[in-house]
Amino acid sequence: MRDRTLKYLLLVPAAVLVLGTTLWPLAVSFTTSFRDWRLTRSVTPGPFIGFEHYITAATDDPEFLNALTVTATFVLIDVTLTLVCALGLALLLRRAGVLQSLTRAVLILPFAVSPALVGISFRFMFNAEMGVFTWLAGAVFPPLQGVVWLGDRSAALLVLVFSDAWRWVPYMTLVVLGGLAALPREPEEAARMDGAREWQVLRDVTLPALLPVLAIVGILKTVFALKMFDQVVTLTGGGPGSSTVTLAYLVYSIAFRWYDMGYASAVAWILTAMLMGLAVWYTRLVLRKPDA
Amino acid sequence: MRAVRTALLLAVLFLILFPIAWMALTAFKRPVDLLGLSLFFTPTLDNFRTIFSHPWNIGRTLWNSTVVAALTVLIAIPAATLAAYSFSRFEMRFKTGLFFLILATQFVPAVVVVLPFYLLFRDLGLLDTHWALVIVNLAIVTPFAVWMLKGFLDAVPAESEEAALVDGATRLRVIIDIVVPMVWPGVVVTTVFCFVLTWNEFLFALILTRDDAVTLPVGITRFRTERGDLWELIAAAGILISIPMFFLSSIIQRHFVTGMTGGAVK
Known part of the structure; x- marks a missing residue:
């Protein structure tokens, strides 16, 4: 067979999988988002109602506004924390040393733990009566004694961030370490020869060179934070009240507690639209590389 | 300091x-x-004995997780290898567009994918089956696999392939006999990565399974009962989920990073 045909034939199995498992459901939920379809009333798709669901979300749904605020707050804290900690830790681990290699060896472990299990484990460790972190926090900072972590609106969100950072910071540290290892050493050494201090070398030489890697870490972490779902279910259940209900969790509630498929699809598509914006940005960054 | x-x-x-x-x-x-x-x-060791016996029967859940993850990679990896080879070796029209599509699918939230599948599987009577989970997990795993394998294939020189082609071998023979053995470590790494992703997946399993096809991440939530949370059983089941993943991810640690960042950072 000629290569000219073959090169497209080779793409067919993967294309079928991607079309069937991603693009098809995307198209279906897009059209569903313009329908009135409540499973409690009808098993077949209901009538088209135009942009009504989107208008409801934008103007008349406190639950949606709440989820938007919660998600934005979560993303902001989570991404900032992950970036700062991963960069700091990577810089610490750049040197040789016993502790350094020991830490490097365990960095992959948290990422291998199922997010659902991370959530339920943190729920246990922040339990008011027998939570080891509850006790530890009180022992290290006495003012935190007696805080009911998962019973307080802000504290619960912080625990959610902590559980997510526990899983992601070590992983992103590995990514930043990879970026650091790929940097040429000469510019840093030249700067030192010229009498620059360590923090000046870091600010003027290392960080600018590392910027593409940090951008990738930032975008990827934003994506995963926007999709936050697993730990919301197993750690906070969205509570207390609806203080930790993220957009993904709201879609789940609308679809599988209230069985409103039309509105759930609309909210899901609002989330998808945000992520697609990030995807365009990310792809430009990645595909600009000469080897890609 | x-x-x-x-x-x-x-x-x-x-x-x-x-x-x-x-x-x-x-x-x-x-x-x-x-x-x-x-x-x-x-x-x-009582907790481990308890979770394996009635009514928890975690052995069944463990089996479900294994079957779903194994079937998913068995379908995704061969398909992804062929596509990655084509992307790596040939120039084609719309290549950048196709790349964008593959990268962008990783940004699609799972919750938007699962709604139509839930309705479809309900109509087909496929809810709470292994196949339902395999199909939706392919949505996540396939793009990752294509992107990762392309990175590994780009690093394999094409000279020995060309020599075999000159000798009259067909392209498919070359892929099976020469390319796959050379890129085998990359195939193993990608398989392990995708296996771990599927094993730990929670959202799909939560929505699409009830009793028969429940996987481990959803299985552990069953220990939160009306009598309270049975933490010691949750912990025992947690060990069961995590140990194999610790082992798998440690052997491919260096490449784990390449997986998630799609080769953007090596």
Whole structure:
């Protein structure tokens, strides 16, 4: 067979999988988002109602506004924390040393733990009566004694961030370490020869060179934070009240507690639209590389 | 400075390892030992015996997780290898557009994918089956696999392929006999990565399974009962989920990073 045909034939199995498992459901939920379809009333798709669901979300749904605020707050804290900690830790681990290699060896472990299990484990460790972190926090900072972590609106969100950072910071540290290892050493050494201090070398030489890697870490972490779902279910259940209900969790509630498929699809598509914006940005960054 | 660095690193090590160690300890505690936060207790294997017996039967859940993850990679990896080879070796029209599509699918939230599949599987009577989970997991795994394998294939020189082609071998023979053996370590790494992703997947399993096809991440939520949360059983099941993944991810640690960042950072 000629290569000219073959090169497209080779793409067919993967294309079928991607079309069937991603693009098809995307198209279906897009059209569903313009329908009135409540499973409690009808098993077949209901009538088209135009942009009504989107208008409801934008103007008349406190639950949606709440989820938007919660998600934005979560993303902001989570991404900032992950970036700062991963960069700091990577810089610490750049040197040789016993502790350094020991830490490097365990960095992959948290990422291998199922997010659902991370959530339920943190729920246990922040339990008011027998939570080891509850006790530890009180022992290290006495003012935190007696805080009911998962019973307080802000504290619960912080625990959610902590559980997510526990899983992601070590992983992103590995990514930043990879970026650091790929940097040429000469510019840093030249700067030192010229009498620059360590923090000046870091600010003027290392960080600018590392910027593409940090951008990738930032975008990827934003994506995963926007999709936050697993730990919301197993750690906070969205509570207390609806203080930790993220957009993904709201879609789940609308679809599988209230069985409103039309509105759930609309909210899901609002989330998808945000992520697609990030995807365009990310792809430009990645595909600009000469080897890609 | 040195002392500060040491203290910081010790704190990091503690933060990473402590939750794992604590859950591991809890798995060997009796319920009465939970409340005291004690480090010294008489360890017991009862929790493991309990989760494997009626009514928990975690052996069944373990089997479901294994079957779903294995079937998913068995379908995704061969398909992805062919596509990655084509992307790596040939120039074609719309190549950038196709790349964008593959990268962009990783940004699609799982919750938007699962709604139509839930409705479809309900109509087909496929809810709570292994195949339902395999199909939706392919949505996540396939793009990752294509992107990762292309990175590995780009690093394999094309000379020996060309020599074989000149000798009259067909392209498909060349792929099977020459390319796959050369890129085999990359195939293994990609398979392991996708296996771990599927094994840990929670959202799809939560929505699409009820009893028969429940996988481990959803299985552990079953220990939160009306009588309260059975933490010692959750911890024991947690060990069961995590140990194989610790093992798998450690052997491919260096490449794990390439997986998620799609080769953007090596």
